[in-house]
Amino acid sequence: MNKEDEMKEVELNEMDQEKQPMTGETPTGTEKNGSVKVKVPEDAEVKFTGLSKEELMKVAGTAGWVRTRWALLVLFWLGWVGMLAGAIVIIVQAPRCKPIPEMHWWNEGPLYQISNLDAFSKNGLKGVEEKLDYLSQMKVKGLVLGPVHSVQADQSSALELTSINPDFGSESELTSLLDRAHRKGISIVLDLTPNYRGVSSWFNNAASVAEKLKKACVYWLNKGVDGIFLSDLNDIVNTYAWSSIQAIFNKTDGTPKKALMGTASSLSVDETSLLLNQSGVDLLLTKLPYPAGLSGRQATLMQRLCSGHQEASLGWGLGQTAGSQASRTPALPVKLYQTLLFALPGTPVFSAGDELGLKAGEAMWEDVNSTAEEERTAVRNFFKTLSDLKGKERSLLHGEYVNLHNSPTSLAFLRLWDQSERFMVAVNWGNDSISMTPTNDDLPAEARVRATTDIEKLAVDSKVKLEKLELGSKQAVLLSYPFPG
Amino acid sequence: MDGTETNRRNCAKSEQQKMLDSRGNQSGSKDRVTLKKEIGLLSACAIIIGNIIGSGIFISPKGVLDHAGSVGFSLIVWVLGGGICALGSLCYAELGVTIPKSGGDYSYVTEIFGGLVGFLLLWSAVLIMYPTTLAVIALTFSNYVLQPAFPNCLPPYIATRLLSTTCVLFLTWVNCSSVRWGTRIQDVFTVGKLLALVLIIVVGMVQIAKGHYDALEPQAAFEFIKDPSVGQIALAFLQASFAYSGWNFLNYVTEEVVEPRKNLPRAIYISIPLVTLVYTLTNIAYFSSMSPQELLESNAVAVTFGEKLLGMFSWVMPISVALSTFGGINGYLFTSSRLCFSGAREGHLPYLLAMIHLKSCTPIPALIVCCTATIVILCIGDTHNLINYVSFINYLSYGVTIAGLLYYRWKKPNMFRPIKVNLLVPCSYLVFWAVLLGFSLYSEPVVCGMGLVIMLTGVPIYFIGVQWKNKPQWIYSAIERVTYLGQKMCYVVFPQDDPSEIQPLTEKSEL
Numbered sequence: 001m002n003k004e005d006e007m008k009e010v011e012l013n014e015m016d017q018e019k020q021p022m023t024g025e026t027p028t029g030t031e032k033n034g035s036v037k038v039k040v041p042e043d044a045e046v047k048f049t050g051l052s053k054e055e056l057m058k059v060a061g062t063a064g065w066v067r068t069r070w071a072l073l074v075l076f077w078l079g080w081v082g083m084l085a086g087a088i089v090i091i092v093q094a095p096r097c098k099p100i101p102e103m104h105w106w107n108e109g110p111l112y113q114i115s116n117l118d119a120f121s122k123n124g125l126k127g128v129e130e131k132l133d134y135l136s137q138m139k140v141k142g143l144v145l146g147p148v149h150s151v152q153a154d155q156s157s158a159l160e161l162t163s164i165n166p167d168f169g170s171e172s173e174l175t176s177l178l179d180r181a182h183r184k185g186i187s188i189v190l191d192l193t194p195n196y197r198g199v200s201s202w203f204n205n206a207a208s209v210a211e212k213l214k215k216a217c218v219y220w221l222n223k224g225v226d227g228i229f230l231s232d233l234n235d236i237v238n239t240y241a242w243s244s245i246q247a248i249f250n251k252t253d254g255t256p257k258k259a260l261m262g263t264a265s266s267l268s269v270d271e272t273s274l275l276l277n278q279s280g281v282d283l284l285l286t287k288l289p290y291p292a293g294l295s296g297r298q299a300t301l302m303q304r305l306c307s308g309h310q311e312a313s314l315g316w317g318l319g320q321t322a323g324s325q326a327s328r329t330p331a332l333p334v335k336l337y338q339t340l341l342f343a344l345p346g347t348p349v350f351s352a353g354d355e356l357g358l359k360a361g362e363a364m365w366e367d368v369n370s371t372a373e374e375e376r377t378a379v380r381n382f383f384k385t386l387s388d389l390k391g392k393e394r395s396l397l398h399g400e401y402v403n404l405h406n407s408p409t410s411l412a413f414l415r416l417w418d419q420s421e422r423f424m425v426a427v428n429w430g431n432d433s434i435s436m437t438p439t440n441d442d443l444p445a446e447a448r449v450r451a452t453t454d455i456e457k458l459a460v461d462s463k464v465k466l467e468k469l470e471l472g473s474k475q476a477v478l479l480s481y482p483f484p485g
Numbered sequence: 486m487d488g489t490e491t492n493r494r495n496c497a498k499s500e501q502q503k504m505l506d507s508r509g510n511q512s513g514s515k516d517r518v519t520l521k522k523e524i525g526l527l528s529a530c531a532i533i534i535g536n537i538i539g540s541g542i543f544i545s546p547k548g549v550l551d552h553a554g555s556v557g558f559s560l561i562v563w564v565l566g567g568g569i570c571a572l573g574s575l576c577y578a579e580l581g582v583t584i585p586k587s588g589g590d591y592s593y594v595t596e597i598f599g600g601l602v603g604f605l606l607l608w609s610a611v612l613i614m615y616p617t618t619l620a621v622i623a624l625t626f627s628n629y630v631l632q633p634a635f636p637n638c639l640p641p642y643i644a645t646r647l648l649s650t651t652c653v654l655f656l657t658w659v660n661c662s663s664v665r666w667g668t669r670i671q672d673v674f675t676v677g678k679l680l681a682l683v684l685i686i687v688v689g690m691v692q693i694a695k696g697h698y699d700a701l702e703p704q705a706a707f708e709f710i711k712d713p714s715v716g717q718i719a720l721a722f723l724q725a726s727f728a729y730s731g732w733n734f735l736n737y738v739t740e741e742v743v744e745p746r747k748n749l750p751r752a753i754y755i756s757i758p759l760v761t762l763v764y765t766l767t768n769i770a771y772f773s774s775m776s777p778q779e780l781l782e783s784n785a786v787a788v789t790f791g792e793k794l795l796g797m798f799s800w801v802m803p804i805s806v807a808l809s810t811f812g813g814i815n816g817y818l819f820t821s822s823r824l825c826f827s828g829a830r831e832g833h834l835p836y837l838l839a840m841i842h843l844k845s846c847t848p849i850p851a852l853i854v855c856c857t858a859t860i861v862i863l864c865i866g867d868t869h870n871l872i873n874y875v876s877f878i879n880y881l882s883y884g885v886t887i888a889g890l891l892y893y894r895w896k897k898p899n900m901f902r903p904i905k906v907n908l909l910v911p912c913s914y915l916v917f918w919a920v921l922l923g924f925s926l927y928s929e930p931v932v933c934g935m936g937l938v939i940m941l942t943g944v945p946i947y948f949i950g951v952q953w954k955n956k957p958q959w960i961y962s963a964i965e966r967v968t969y970l971g972q973k974m975c976y977v978v979f980p981q982d983d984p985s986e987i988q989p990l991t992e993k994s995e996l
Binding site for chain 1: 631634635636638639640641643644647648650651654655658776836837840843965968969972973974975976977978979
């Protein structure tokens with residue numbers, strides 16, 4: 001009797017346990033049992049609860065329904081396996097990702113060159129530190145400062161590459177600037193062009209200052225500076241000391257790479273290309289000339305450099321003379337240049353004020369009338385738009401350069417990368433409107449405007465037909481279209 | 486064969502009744518004790534922790550930092566987020582023991598505010614909230630699974646959707662087959678994600694011991710990336726609340742907790758501080774090896790962390806996140822099917838959805854409906870906007886439910902409340918809730934408006950489907966036929982212990 005009771009109790013618990021997940025209700029005691037019985041018939045009259053357990057077993061338990069349910073289950077699994085197999089096949093057949101090329105900090109966004117600290121801020125180095133938030137908002141990745149070292153014009157004996165000219169600030173101020181900038185993700189490059197106040201950058205004898213330069217490089221890199229910039233690079237590259245200077249920057253001790261950057265003026269296309277190969281610099285800054293403006297020669301230069309070199313080594317800037325703000329003219333179509341610099345393969349390098357469309361004689365921070373303020377804000381917002389795109393879009397960061405169209409006064413090219421969104425740039429620096437007919441295998445019928453200097457005719461986010469692209473005088477446009485499968 | 490089985494069951498039933506008659510209180514008492522031992526304090530903690538910790542902690546840190554504006558303040562947001570989570574949990578605990586019905590906040594709102602309000606929550610949840618959440622989590626799962634094969638670009642669109650679908654279908658089948666297996670998967674994957682977090686925290690602490698804590702120095706920690714504003718702070722808390730979501734899931738099993746009066750509050754006091762600690766330490770670990778800039782630029786924080794510090798073991802992170810989302814899908818399927826069950830039992834949904842399999846006792850029709858809705862969402866494709874609607878509706882339901890607690894305190898002050906929280910708790914929560922909701926409406930009026938519109942589309946459905954009592958006979962016949970067909974196809978019946986449902990009603994009428 002006892003044994004039998006225990007078995008029945010176990011059975012009861014099992015049944016309850018089966019139902020537990022749904023309701024969790026506990027069976028009631030005898031005390032409630034009476035009311036339970038009374039209410040059941042009443043509920044049965046009101047509620048429709050479908051087939052009861054017994055009825056279901058009787059009807060659905062037959063061979064026909066059992067076979068139906070098994071068939072459904074088999075169909076389910078066949079479908080499931082089919083989907084999984086389909087997914088696997090698609091994955092296996094899909095092209096692999098194109099490996100992303102090695103990126104350094106100077107490849108991730110624009111560089112900002114402050115050659116004339118006095119013009120940028122009356123407070124020198126301290127003033128630059130105060131403007132770091134402003135620069136951070138522009139997505140600037142690196143600052144090229146100076147030159148700020150001590151030297152007297154055309155006197156190599158007075159050259160002290162490891163001392164900061166008191167006119168610009170102190171070494172402690174530079175240290176403070178470095179700390180703050182690094183915290184904001186901005187790197188600092190020092191311009192150590194020796195004779196920046198004299199006639200010749202290298203005192204007409206680069207070899208004579210090479211040793212000082214070498215020591216200075218080591219000194220500043222140990223202080224936390226992220227790179228060194230040199231003007232008229234062709235003068236120093238040919239000296240015997242160049243390889244040992246270069247070696248300072250090729251250390252592989254795991255720390256972020258230090259950058260050796262430079263620029264050279266008045267070189268031909270071939271000479272520029274040769275210099276880039278010869279020098280092994282991390283970044284060669286090529287300046288697009290003005291006020292004469294772009295020319296067919298410049299277009300050729302751009303194409304040759306873009307096609308023949310790693311874009312990680314290319315830099316693009318404005319101006320014949322390094323950072324000479326005085327040479328700016330009011331007619332400069334600043335947005336056009338911004339579009340071009342951000343779209344070209346390589347790193348755009350802007351001089352202080354370029355992001356505002358600063359004109360000759362204008363000061364950066366002093367009060368201006370409301371009209372000029374509006375213009376500056378518009379130019380800066382345009383700059384930020386391009387800077388954001390450059391930083392986010394793979395095609396603009398490391399895409400292939402494909403020339404679509406070029407003439408003495410206009411240029412159009414494509415940037416494309418793997419399966420990323422494609423970008424197309426068209427620039428017209430001539431005095432007349434032009435009509436382009438770009439041709440390429442995967443060009444679609446139309447593209448979307450991402451940035452434009454001509455808001456009236458080419459509104460941002462509007463669609464533009466590509467078979468006949470019309471561009472007004474001094475205008476530029478940046479278009480995009482999705483990867484065509 | 487069939488006849489024999491029927492006879493056996495009939496015998497069992499009659500014997501069961503005899504046993505009850507003859508043994509009376511003693512038998513009932515024994516049964517009660519046996520059932521309630523299912524969920525003790527430890528199990529309750531496991532349920533809360535398991536449901537809270539999910540893919541959010543691997544994704545949300547970026548959003549929190551972006552809106553908080555600084556490292557130090559984002560850590561404060563994580564800690565306070567846990568506090569707010571605890572307030573909500575305590576309120577739900579009181580509701581859970583005061584209104585002991587399955588279905589969570591849907592049941593409470595229905596009980597307190599009436600059928601229409603409850604139906605609207607149910608409608609939004611079943612139609613949009615659960616399917617969308619499931620779809621997004623499934624997509625996250627497939628993206629992470631495919632990440633090793635496509636490290637630098639997007640996986641093929643169709644492959645992603647197919648993989649998500651197979652994942653949802655598989656888990657649906659698991660839950661249809663056995664309740665036990667469904668909960669087992671939950672347990673395994675909870676352990677998996679906890680191990681991933683422990684790994685992150687340990688590696689992070691090692692980094693700090695090595696001196697890598699630049700971002701955590703007080704001076705640097707509170708340097709703001711952008712100027713803070715009330716709106717940004719509110720958005721930071723919203724991001725954190727996504728990672729903390731799931732704290733209300735314990736209410737689905739409240740009746741099964743041993744000594745709920747003591748163990749529910751204890752489980753909450755233990756679990757939520759623990760989760761808060763784990764989350765905060767995880768973020769500290771992130772910051773030990775990534776600058777704020779790096780964290781903001783990463784789309785998958787844990788994966789970036791893994792790539793930086795785990796070296797050849799960096800694959801552990803994508804796998805952990807994938808497993809975490811897999812467990813999340815399972816959890817949502819489990820709870821959404823219970824919600825369908827509760828709704829059908831109330832008469833707000835077709836009765837078929839309340840039916841369970843004859844042998845395995847799993848809610849197959851409800852699971853099939855949830856799975857189908859999820860697949861539809863996956864096919865639609867645009868999940869980004871839907872997520873915004875979901876967040877708004879979800880957050881709205883929390884506030885309505887806790888407001889119901891206050892209403893009940895005022896309307897029925899003498900009601901039996903095994904757990905009674907201080908009035909400050911629901912009031913504090915509602916103040917915070919109102920602020921966040923206000924800012925949501927202010928900053929995203931269109932999204933919030935769309936959420937409300939979706940919810941309100943339920944009003945006519947309610948009056949046609951539920952309130953309309955004298956429907957034509959042909960409608961009843963059609964419903965009957967469909968129900969019968971569904972029963973035969975799925976081999977399901979309405980739960981047999983229906984009579985015991987009367988007990989709560991009786992209690993209430995007595996009060």
